[in-house]
Amino acid sequence: MATIHKLIALALAFTALVVVVSPATYKEGDPIEHKSLTLGEVLDGDRMAHSLYDIKFRTDVPSKKVLCNVKYTEKMLDVLRSAIEDLYYFEFVLDDIPIRGFIGHLEEGGFLPHNHKIYLWAHLHFNIEYNKDHIIYANVTTKDQLPISLDGATTPMELVFTYSVKWMNTDLSYEDRGTRLRDNSFFPKNLEIHWLSIINSLVLVFLLIGFVVIIMTRVLKSDFARYNIEDEEEADDLDSDDNGWKIIRTDVFRFPPNKNLFCAILGVGSQFLALATGILLMAMAGMFNVHRHGAINAAAVVLYAFTSSKLG
Template sequence: MMRRTCRNLRSFLILAVIVLSGTEVRSDSYDHKYKFTDQVPLYANKVGPFHNPSETYRYFDLPFCSPANVKEKKEALGEVLNGDRLVVAPYKLEFLSDKDSEVVCKKKLSKEEVVQFRSAVSNDYYFQMYYDDLPLWGFLGKVEKEGKTDPSDYKYYLFKHIHFEILYNKDRVIEINARTDPNALVDITDDKEVDVEFMYSVKWKETTIPFEKRMEKYSQSSSLPHHLEIHWFSIINSCVTVLLLTGFLATILMRVLKNDFVKYAHDEETADDQEETGWKYIHGDVFRYPKYKSLLAASLGSGSQLFALTIFIFILALVGVFYPYNRGALFTALVVIYALTSGIAGYTAASFYCQLEGTNWVRNLLLTGGLFCGPLFLTFCFLNTVAIAYSATAALPFGTIVVIILIWALVTSPLLVLGGIAGKNSKAEFQAPCRTTKYPREIPPLPWYRGTLPQMAMAGFLPFSAIYIELYYIFASVWGHRIYTIYSILFIVFIILLIVTAFITVALTYFQLAAEDHEWWWRSFLCGGSTGLFIYGYCLYYYYARSDMSGFMQTSFFFGYMACVCYAFFLMLGAVGFRAALFFVRHIYRSIKCE
C-alpha cells in the first residue's frame, strides 16, 4: 500500500511539473541520445558571488557576448522558485565535434563594462550552465595579490578562454567539465576600454560509465568515508541521547508513577478524608480547557499538516525523486504537497476545536489557514521586494506569483474548508477520564526554574543536541554548494528528533503536574516546539562562524527564510509534544480512581 502511495505521489509530481512547465524548448532530447554533430542543448543559467547562494543574476546581466535574440528556456514552477533562469548559451558544443580555440565573439569593453566585470571578479563571481542537463561551473576571473596588502594594488584578470572536456558513452553524454585557461587573461584593473576575444575549445573523450550512473559523481562527496563517519557519529550521538532519556524516563517516571498509583490506592482504602497531594490533587482541573483554545487548535492543525508534509517529502526522497540537480523537484513537491495536505490542517483544527466546545469554527478555520501562510507570505513579500531591487533571479516573475496564488485559491483553501467541515461533523468528544470542577484551584507558588521559559530551554536543548551535527550538512547544502543525498540517515535523525521531543515533553509535563500546576496544555506545546528556537540560534552561529555569506540581500534571505523554516519546526514539534503529553495525561488519570 505504501509503495503504491509513493508511486502515485511520484506520478502526480511528474504530472504537475509537466503541467506547470508549459511548452519547453524543443532543442532538448528527451531520451538524451545523439548522433554525430547533433546539437546538444547548452543553457547558461546564472552568475553570482560564490559565497552568496541566494544572490544570483541572469547570465547576460554581465556584458558577455549575447545573441541578438536571447532564447529563454521555459521552466517549471520549481525551477523558477529555485532561481534558475536558463537561456541558450553562445557556445556550440555539437556531439563528438572537437574544437580548438573557437571564437565566440570579439568585443570592445567600455569603461562601464570593465568596472562591471572587475566588481564581479573581486566578489568571486561564478557562472553555472547546464549541458544535456549536466551542471558545470567556472569562475569569471581571478585576483592577483602578489603579497600586497593594499587592495588598490591588486591586479584583476578576466578569463577569456574556456575549455570544455566532455565524456561520452556511445550515443550519450556522461560528464562535462569546464576549465579556464590561466594563460588567456584580460587585464581589467584600470578603468579603460579593453579589446577582448572570447574563445572556447572542446575535447571529447570516451568512457565506460553507464548513463544511469552519470549523476553519481555529484553525490560522491556526501558518501566519502570521512563524511560517512561524521554522519554515523551523529546518529550514534542521537541514539545515546535517546537511550539516556528513555532510560531516565523508565527509571524515574515509571517508578515514581508506580509509587504514586500504590500510594493513591492505599490512601483511598485507609483515609477517605485525607487530603490529596501531588498530581492527583488537581484531577478536577487538569482537563479544564485552556485559554486561547482556538489558537491552540489552529497551531495543532498547522503542525499536523507540516508533519504530514515532512513525511511525504521523506518518502519521495527515499524513493529517489530528489536526485542531484533534479532542478526544482524539491520546491515543486513542497508547493504541491503542502496544498494537498491542507485538508489535514482543517480537519485536525476544527475537530479539536469542537472537542473543546468551541463555537466559532469558521474563525478557527481562517486562523488555521493563516497561521503559517500569513508570516510566510509577509516574509516573501519583503524578500521578493529586496530581490527585485537587486535585479536578482530570486525575484519571482509576476506569472509565477499568479500560479502560486491560484494554487492557494483553487486547491489549498477548498481542501482546508472541506477538512474543516469534516472535522466539525466528526462529532468526536474530548476523552477526559476525570470530571472538571466548576472553579479552578489556585496554582501554588513555584520556583523560577519551573517557569515557562526555563522549561522551554530544557525541553529544546536535548532534541537540538541530537540533531545539531547533521544540521551543518543540511545548512551547507541549502545555503552552500554541497549536495546532500544521504536521506536515509537524515530520516533516522528525524525519527530520533520526534522521539526525544515526545519523551522530554512527557517528562516535563509530569513534573509540572506533580507540582500541582494544571495549566499544561500550552506549556507542552511550547516545550515541544522550543527546538525550533534552538535551530534559529544555530542559524546565527552558522552565518557568522561557519559561512562567508555577506551583504544585505543574502543576510535578509538567510535569516528571513530560516525564520519561516524554524517557525514550521516550532509548529510541527509543538504538535508532536502536545499529542505525547495529552496521551500521557489521559493514561495516568485513567489509572487512578477520581471522585
C-alpha cells in the first residue's frame, strides 16, 4: 500500500450540483469519472466520483497545494449559497473511511439589524492516522484557514481551492479502527441504546404475558370442567348461564368478510415482522459497519425477497 492515488468523493445530489458545490471532483474541461456502485450504495442514493486530491501514503503536504481554480457565475454562486444555507456537507471515502465536513459556514446574529453572512471553505486540511501499512482514521479540518465571504461577490468570481495533508502514527490496531470511527462520528449521537431500560421493558412484557396466560388457563379449566360433566344432576348444580368459550366455536371457524384482503394484510405484516427481526439480529451480530456502505439496505432487499415467497 504505497500510494493512495485519489480520494472518492460522494456527490451531494445531482452531478450539476457537484460541479458547482464540490470542485474536488471537477476541473473545467475534464469529465467526471464516476465509481461503480454496490446495490446498497444505489439504494442510498450515493453518486461516487473520483476526486482530484492526490495523497501519497505517509507523505505530508505541509503547505497549501493547489487543487484547482474554479470560475463561478452568478447562477453557480446562488446554488452555492443555497447549499451552504441548507447545511450541505461533503463526504470523501478514504480506504473505506468516511470523511465529512461542511462546504461552508453560515453566520447569523442580531434581530435589528439582522446579520446574515455566508462563507465558503476553500482550503481543507486532512489529518490521517496510520499503523504500519494500514490507515486507521482520517478527518478533515478547516479551522486553520479563514473562509471566503460570498456576500456581495462580483461575477465571474475565481476561487483557488487548496489542501494540505498531515500523517500521524498511532498505536491503535487495524481491527479496532471501527471503534474509533464510531466514537468520532460526524453526526450527533441522538440515538443511544439503554440496555437497562430495554431489559426492564422486556421483563414487564413477559410478566404481563404470564398473568394473562394464568387467567386464561383458569377460565378455560373451569369451562372444560363444566362441559365434561356427564351427570345432568351435577351439571344443574353449576352455573347454567350460557357462557364460556364454546358458545363462539361457530364464529371462530367462520370465514371473515373480504378474506383475501385479510390474508394479504396478515401476510404482509408477518413479512415485515420477519424482515425487522432479521435485520435486528444481523445488526446485533455485528454484520453492519461503516466499511460496508449501504449494507443495511442491501440486506433489507434480500430479506424482503426471501420472505416474499412464504409470508408476502
